Amino acid sequence: MSSSGSLTATPTAGIATKPYPFWLGGVAASIAASITHPLDLTKVRLQTSGDKGMIQSLRKTIRNNGTRGLFDGLTGTLLRQMTYSMTRFAAYDWAKAEVHKGSGPPPAYKMALAGSMAGGIAGIVGTPFETLMVRMQADKAKPIEQRYNYRNSVQGFFRMTSEEGISSWIRGLGPNTFRSILMNMSQLASYDLFKRELIHTKVLEDGPVLHFFASLGAVTVCSPADVIKSRIMTAHGKGTSSTMGVIKQSFANEGAMFMFKGWVPAWTRLQPTTILIFLTLEQLKKGVDAYRAAGGKLL
Template sequence: MSSTQPSPVKAVVAPKAATKPYPFWLGGVAASIAGACTHPLDLTKVRLQTTGDKGMINSIRKTVASNGVRGLFDGLTGTLLRQMTYSTMRFAVYDKAKAAVHTEAGPPPAWKMALAGSIAGGIAGLIGNPAELMMVRMQADKAKPQRGSQSVRSMLKPLPERYNYRNSIQGLYRMTKEEGFSSWGRGIVPNGARAVLMNMSQLASYDWLKQELIHMKVLEDGPVLHFVASLGAGTVATTVCSPADVLKSRIMNAHGPGSTSTMAVIRTSLANEGPMFMFKGWLPAWTRLQPTTILIFLTLEQLKKGVDRYRASGGTML
């Protein structure tokens, strides 16, 4: 007499649902908030790079004495336009590029993060160049002397004219009308190089430091970890980007067709100041980039957590 044994029922394992990506514009929003908070430091850095001002504190005092405390926020619309174009694009492309270059299991190695950051920086630097131009010009504008205010010494050479843009949108319109569409590409080589270096060093080092600190069980994922990782990322990025940043600011702020090429600026700066001109403004650049980097990543992480909470509560719009 035979008995038939029921075959065991195999458990059906549902495939793991793909994680829904975060909105692409979160990085731009986080960068805009950080940029607005640290704008006076960025303005001071640009003025140190493009004028004869000596020392960060002295430059800040000069700005306040000439234009009041409100003068520390000259060119804010240029900063916001730049963050919502350049920064939105770099964060969005970085996540896509990282997923494309690393398809294996586990976290990506540092070189793949750097490669993804370089790709993101190159694309974002190209798209955000016109907004970068506006930001630099508007920040440097009021540091230039007015016509008729030159001293006997300064009468030996022509004074640079102020652009006097009302805001970044009007500035783009005027620049296009007065200088042609080709002006949108002014400084694109050093700006593109800086964007590649910035994202390769800032985004990749933040991700790598965060990953390593968690792996070594030094810190748990949270605000303290985000702060420490962004502190390291800001220092690395400032040092790596300083030469391209100085060249970008000087080229974008230059007048005249013969004075705006990269090689012309390098030759003139080397002759007048020596090779260390490439690190001029490093302290205000670090002082500005450090809180900016910290604010960007802390804000971005909180925005992501906010999106997670919204989705967990049943929200479907994000």
């Protein structure tokens, strides 16, 4: 990240004056998500099925569908990253510029506000594709008669719309947007804030240890909304998709701890994903700098 604190929008000094392409964050997130996809797949299946643990769920997936089964729903994940993640990175830089007009770095509360704004916008934009991704990931863990059997993300999105109408685009909108606000407030703002403050005070240098603690808090805060969101999006039939209906049924059947199902793979995935996203983003920015320095005009 540049010294200005921008995640995507401020070029390296001396290379170019125009902002980086807004889609760099989506590309970086897509690369990271492709690598950690098996863990995200396992998280969703733990949240929506009767699997009891991460290792058991991973073994079950490999036993039933082979190693390739660990990448079920990958096209849905990529579509989601190039909508939701691309939006959140672009919106975060915009939001920071809007909430902080003064000189010097923005205070923590403004960074958190900018992260929340970006999360809200991205949650709304990304909800249809989040629904599609969750369904594709959870599908083969469900009984055959309850599966959606989408062939890929494009065909799946077409079927979802044609079979369930436009209303399917906002299924789980509330918990998904709430989760997105919490996630982006903690992940994006903490990346900015922790890097700036911990390096400034010489308590901790930027690296895996810093992201370890950032991801630990983020995934715990977001877990309840994440579980509810996954269950609403994969539910079949009328009367089974309301937020309160899902909460009441899950609480009655499993107790309060249902809200933290899938916590281990979610945290295990979030830590390397956070690191991979920002490391990849920095390399993409360097690539754009090199391209511009060589005289390139398209980026």
